[in-house]
Amino acid sequence: MSDLLPFGHVGYEAFLVFLSFVYTAKVRDFPVEVSSCVHNVCGHEACRPAIEFSLELMCASSVFGMPDLVSILQRQLIDFVVKALADDVIPILVVAFHCQLSQLIDQCIERVAHSDLDSISLEKALPDEVVEKIKILRRNSQHCCDPNMPAVDPLREKRIRRIHKALDSDDVELMKLLLTESDVTLDEANALHYAAAYCDPKVVAEVLGLGLADVNLRDSRGYTVLHIAVKRKEPSIIILLLSNGARASEPTLEGESAVSICRRLTRPKDYHTKTEQGQEANKDQICIDVLEREMKRNPMAGEASISSQITPNDLHMRLLKLENRVAFARLLFPAEAKLAMAISQADTTPEFAGISSLKGSSGNLMEVDLNETPTVQNKRLLSRLESLVKTVSMGRHYFPHCSEVLDKFLQVDLPDLCVLETGTTDEQKIKRQRFLELKEEVQKAFDKDKADKNLSGLSSSSSSLPPKKVGRKSKVEYEWISKAFGPKRKTGISNAYLAYKTGICCENAKRTRTDG
Known part of the structure; x- marks a missing residue:
């Protein structure tokens, strides 16, 4: 399936549901193990695994010309757009763009434009023409609401973006040089948030090693660096942040902890998967387990120094x-x-x-x-x-x-x-x-x-x-x-x-x- 699809991904379970529709013209119930999350209080009406399973089906039905199934899934995804978190609307918008689903695209753009998603996140995830539509809609909306709203300082924005580009290039030395040449600090540029979201773990370690960034700093959306890192589900970054003082119990403005965010992103199939001897454990399991253990215990005591007088x-x-x-x-x-x-x-x-x-x-x-x-x-x-x-x-x-x-x-x-x-x-x-x-x-x-x-x-x-x-x-x-x-x-x-x-x-x- 991956070789046949110009975009997207179709998993095994989604392929079986698609194949069933081809033969019966009916949509069977979605398998719970891949269309729900492992959060114990989630209703699974619009969590990320439920959205992603529908998107897998949409990719297959659009590419192979199944208009009836496309219509059913589009109605379901429009319902998701209303209920889902703003972050979870982004993957829907990406698939809608590739499948040329104009009604779904309009709904997603409207929702994203009125959300608190920052422009950097949008530019990283969405096609340029979609980002431009969102920006125009935001400018018009802001002008109507408050015509006296102060404009963003373009020079400051440019300096922040240059710092981010240095991180994209894994060039921490260049980033340090840019910091000395401007009045922008690491925290003001949300450099640690950016590195945790998009950069190699070694870059995150180097930024932390500078000792200039607050590991528990909140960005404009109220997210700490750890909240951003768990969305990526990279265990090495999560452990790196925790070992440098990140607080696992710190909630978002909506009251979500890092572990609850991680659970809402994880399917039961991935969380409960058992690995054979010698195989690497599932990243979803490690992320959740590490965060839960951190919530239950005190931070690790400082390392004991090793005497240079040892024989x-x-x-x-x-x-x-x-x-x-x-x-x-x-x-x-x-x-x-x-x-x-x-x-x-x-x-x-x-x-x-x-x-x-x-x-x-x-x-x-x-x-x-x-x-x-x-x-x-x-x-x-x-x-x-x-x-x-x-x-x-x-x-x-x-x-x-x-x-x-x-x-x-x-x-x-x-x-x-x-x-x-x-x-x-x-x-x-x-x-x-x-x-x-x-x-x-x-x-x-x-x-x-x-x-x-x-x-x-x-x-x-x-x-x-x-x-x-x-x-x-x-x-x-x-x-x-x-x-x-x-x-x-x-x-x-x-x-x-x-x-x-x-x-x-x-x-x-x-x-x-x-x-x-």
């Missing part, structure tokens, strides 16, 4: 322990670990690879980089340690269940990995079987804990450890834990140590055991 041996052991933990987190909970590492900037520091930092090093503990002074090496390792500590702290704060499962896995399961390859073939088989049983026990405890606390937000990539298997498949299931640490990944002592601990018979692991 080299202790430093290496702590680094090795944290590297192992983060490595297993990335394997068991890829989406959650990726988020925690990104916010903590752990992916920007070099991975600890024993004493040697030489490229292509096999990870031998006896190798030393003679070009690196002890002071430089200590600074590099402390920087890595700080980022890993922050990663683990971030994971415990925003993903407590995942961290709890990981704690149990490292404390109960991992020690058995050291002896899985010892003993006779039958003994090794029994140990592997016990290894799988332990993982099942951890999973059951995790599920029970979730049920007790009635927290179903993160049914996670985290939520599927491998099922219990017997016979030859036991080894296959066992090896999922160590596939990331094979001999092809020569990233140093950390991974070699893990390879040895997980029983992989590779030269790198044997060498590490001998030299260490």
